[in-house]
Amino acid sequence: MSDTNSLDALIQALRRLPGVGMKSAQRIAFHLLQHDRPAAQQLSQALAQACAQVRHCQRCYTFTEGEVCATCMDATRDASRLCVVETPADQAAMERTAAFRGLYFVLMGRLSPLDGVGPRDIGVQKLLERAGDGVVQEVILATSFTAEGEATAHAIAEALRRRGMHVTRLARGVPVGSELEYVDLGTIAHALADRR
């Protein structure tokens, strides 16, 4: 209908969200406009605010609002160990184990040749620079134990070892085929202790 341009535009914008199809977009738009306009306005502002404020940490590449994130600025952490994860959610899972007190590097993705995601599309080059700061003694690869996560770990390990870095990988206690953020804490903690 020609007199519902704003509604149509909202449905189209919702469809760009991952996992939201046409029916879901219609239902979300109906719910927001009919039952919860405060939620719509809250989301509108949160999106604009996040786009304006959220950037990448200059040291670990995760999302932050400052130049350097709080974890990287924490002087009590062991700067000689650098744990490489795919996403902030994976970092949060690792943190919940309380088994690691070093620092992180967040790739913000993983290699996925079939989807056209190569080393330049994730933070591999930034990782090589970060790991070469002269303080890092060990890089612990905690990418997912999926085919893509393993390929990512393999590529990073090769590049780091060529530079003489000591590289380890979480032990295979992590169930093969699973994504780190869904793994129970004990399994992650054991895998960290058994890293090879």
Place this chain on the structure above:
Amino acid sequence: MSDTNSLDALIQALRRLPGVGMKSAQRIAFHLLQHDRPAAQQLSQALAQACAQVRHCQRCYTFTEGEVCATCMDATRDASRLCVVETPADQAAMERTAAFRGLYFVLMGRLSPLDGVGPRDIGVQKLLERAGDGVVQEVILATSFTAEGEATAHAIAEALRRRGMHVTRLARGVPVGSELEYVDLGTIAHALADRR
């Protein structure tokens, strides 16, 4: 983390969307901020625009940006027949059959006592006023053939008949237990022809 307030606020706002849990909210926020900030900005603007522009048609109660929607203003339609549907999506499904040339009333919901949705929460009173305009000769109830949709149709039919209106219901050719917007066009068209 204390330096990701904007990100945390975005995740909380996304969680208020129907069908979006914590993991989905995190994944959507990550996707938007890492891969598609234009989509985030488009959605932010579409939400604000829709909240500002979209209101209810004064005649049929559906979403519109004017006082009266395009369908209600269409002088070529048969104003003696009024079809009552639950949602704009249901109206759109009815329109796609091309079997109905009358006007609509959109309840924007249905009775749901268990959820605390009573006649005042949907547009029943507005419907009674609309149907009593002296032009409407027949009210066709096209609410869903679910328990809640049937209860809604029953309550509306009683109220309209008390006012001397001629009330019909889509024939039960519509599969019981289904929602109108998912029904195939031919079934809807037959149910319309067999209304009782």
